[in-house]
Amino acid sequence: MKEFDVIVIGAGISGAALFYELARYTDIKNIALLEKYNAPATLNSKATSNSQTIHCGDIETNYSAQKAAKVKPNADMVVKYALKEKEKGNLFVYSHQKMVLAVGDKECEYLTNRYEEFKSLYPYAQFFDKTQLKKLEPKVVLGKDGIKDRSENIVAMGAEAGKSYTTIDFGKMSESLVKNATQEDKNTFVAFNQEVIKLEKKDGYFYIFTKDYQEYRAKAIVVNAGAHSLYLAHKMGVGLDKSCWPVAGSFYLTKQKLLNGKVYTVQNPKLPFAALHGDPDIMADMNTRFGPTALVIPKLERYRGLKSMPEFFEALKFDKMVAKVSLDMLKDKVVRNYIFYNYLYEIPMLNKQLFAKKIGKIIPSLKPEDIYYAHGFGGVRPQVIDKTKGELLLGEASINDIEGIIFNMTPSPGATSCLGNAKKDALSVCTYLGAKFDEDKFQSELV
Template sequence: MTQNHYNVIIVGGGVSGAALFYELGRYTNINNICLLEKYGSLASLNSNGSANSQTIHCGDIETNYTLEKAAKVKRTAKMVEKYCLQHSYENKVIFSHQKLALGVGYEEVDYIKNRYKEFKSLYPYLEFYTKEQLAEIEPAVIFDKDGKERPEDIVGMGAQGEYTTVDFKALSDTFIDNTLKIEDKVTDIFFNNEVKHIQKIGSTYHIQTTMSQFTADFVVVDAGAHSLYLAHRMGHGLDYGCLPMAGSFYMANRKILNGKVYMVQNPKLPFAALHGDPDILVNGFTRFGPTALMLPKLERFKPGTYIDFVKTLRLDFTVIKIFYDLFKDSDIRNYVLKNFMFEVPFINKKLFLQDARKIVPSLSDEDISYAKGFGGVRPQILDKKNQKLMLGEASINTGEGIIFNMTPSPGATSCLGNAVRDVESICEYLGFTFNEKLFNDELVEEQPIHGDEV
């Protein structure tokens, strides 16, 4: 055994890796845990507040969620909320704003009305808002620049007084800080250690980084788009390819919206619809986005990773067919073209305003500016076996003591739920004990059972 041997090594110090680090320390009898992070601090990529919408995606206003998916996401979202309240992180890590999904025009209005009826049983706090009520609670969505009501029929469904917003970098820091306080356990963190190679020799994993060498009995890779890159290097997940989607934002010069306003998702589009959010790191100013642009690299605002993208895409006839099937749909084709134009200087803001005015009809060119340095890369997975683009998260559990997680939205919201799934696998594989009762007591909210609830 090498000096740097651990029961479990976690690769990646974003919110997913930090959550797993915390749960292994808090809820298991594993006493030797290590986290390896490529950069010099935690959550410097997609978990950073500037790289995401800072939203707890619990399924109540995310109109691309089915009732079944919403029920699952709600459970894990409540874990984040309960953890933060347990440690008194209100207005430090977790924040409360009003939130709503907006329906504009006859079809969307009808959709929101029906969705409200369907989802009310799962979210008893949901409220339905008429145009008159929206004018009171979120006036910017109703009145144009002349102070006149917009002519379209418009309604909303949402909530007030719920926890809606999280600084996921700050959350990551708390996971680590609270784990390091645990006594009688080895809980090591090594920064500036980029993993270059993982090899299994016998029953032990050997990990070579830019700085050192480590060994472990079990490895979990929570490294964003690089999770699949490392999986491929070990011969796992070869039926998957990675399509890195970058999101950009526009920042308003003031607080325009009182809370989070989401639009109805086009069911054909696999990416989030435009929304407006109060940015907790920029004085509550309203941030609009995201756009969606495919980038040929695995990390935004970092040098390199172009070759990593090519290797992880695994371009072949099947990938080309997936792209063809996507682009032959005019809605998707036009969406992709428009989002590309959102990145072109001089015309990008005018084009973006056309979409953003569906939320705020009075929005003008002077109100917003391109948010330089904001946005991240989400690893959307191409399922080559089923020849389609996967939505949401993917995990490769090899059954051989190593797991690779790819966690685009709602990965940050689901960090504690995803982590406990991995904790159970780790304990079963290594023969350790998971304290399920303590976990449930501290993090799982008891849900009332309704006859029509999923």
């Protein structure tokens, strides 16, 4: 049996960030990281599984001013860490042009007011009218014929390239965090191909059992395993007041660079999922990628066959309250049509025709033959249902009903907030173990 002070389960960006902070900023000596697959960040933190965006709140219109103010310092920490790595020759952060596009008088009025509210929080933010947009993103301004300007009123809020850091490969960042953690003067242990199937607490210790009959023991545990965090919590008898709808996102790629930077659209307040956006894809020669779609799938991991389907039903724990929350969403025509169309976007032949129309809000002249379905792109985000409140939680969720163990579920902006979330968990672990967190060192290096 392998014994440690703390074990982190899951080597995606959230688990890697915590592993790093425990190793670098605490006096805890024995720290382990267990990962189900053969490398860090093979699922949702992989660059092809997400929008590669540093979500700092300036162009995400589903963020209130309060949420944006909370997210921005976390985003700044990610950038600061990435720039330190860039100095060492490890490049995974980029500065691209970015904006949120408003189409039509109603959206334009909304975005104009939003800019006035948010510009003090983001001093680099710029407001673009149609004339300025024609220089920055000409295809956004041109109409369906690709010759004349579109008739609708359009404006945008954002920043030109070089004003802020916008794009990141969270997979490479995960690898960097794990590597740097192991270089600290600690007993840091990393084990891959360790699928955790059972957790239990006995005699003041936590015991971890893996699929290949390995056993680990720890004084404290933090589970950062995406949708599997809730699955493992349920197996341990906690978090039973929560359920999970795994929402998969798909993308469409172009064979050329249609946009010069990131173009997001205004969020429909009735929809709980991300609005359409176009991004320069760092994994596809900077060609434009559009998405995401959003569809509930009956498994916790994408592109891994049906092996996580039984785990889906365990995490879902379908009952009257789950049914009620789901049906309440479907009662709204806007939400119902959105869900319906997102399934149609997965059907070959039909999907490109329909999704091209959706992209038309950003590029009116785009044709179905300009895009193709990005096979293997897109991940799964655990959308948590709080059965006590009878509502869908649209942010991060943690379960810490048993002292000494934390189960985290971190949908967007979980990756952007990884270092901030890691600090919160590191402080919690230190309090539980009577260990110290070096706040001065943390502040000087990451804040």
